Amino acid sequence: MPEYTTILDGLEVTMRLGIHPHEAAPQRVRLSVWMTVSYSRQPSGDRIEEVLDYDFVRAGVHRIAAGEGFALQETLVDAVASLCLGDPRVRSVRVRSEKMNIYPDATVGCEVVRTR
Structure with missing residues (x-):
């Protein structure tokens, strides 16, 4: 099975993130995501239907950022990792x-x- 790395790098969002009083207001956060994706065969038709469309990751990160926020960056990155692993082709x-x-x-x- 061929594996590819799909990358969403440097996505900037404004969100609530932190534990300190000065972090109560939304702040700029940059997120980068690297997904190792396995396919049953090498894409041959040059069509998006054959591969992982990274639009779902970008849209999901924007939804997460628009939510209530997080106290910890660890919780934030876990939420994004879970989003990505929702696609069964994402191996890590x-x-x-x-x-x-x-x-x-x-x-x-x-x-x-995180790895499956």
């Missing part, structure tokens, strides 16, 4: 989050890798 997923504006000289992030 790596999700990274980064808070963009916590420090003036660095981002603060978290990453999870």
Whole structure:
């Protein structure tokens, strides 16, 4: 079975994320997702129906960001990983989050890798 890595990199959303009082307001968060996807055969028809359409990941992340928010980045990346693993062709997923504006000289992030 051929495997491909489908990547959604640098998606920026505004959402509630954090435990500190100054994080009560929505803040900028950057998310990147790498999915290892297995297909029963190599795509041959150059049609989206043959492969994973990453639109569902982008739309799902936007829905998650529009929700109530999270206290922890760990919870956020787990939610995105679960979204991706909802497609049975996704064998493994790596999700990274980064808070963009916590420090003036660095981002603060978290990453999870989940495998079936």
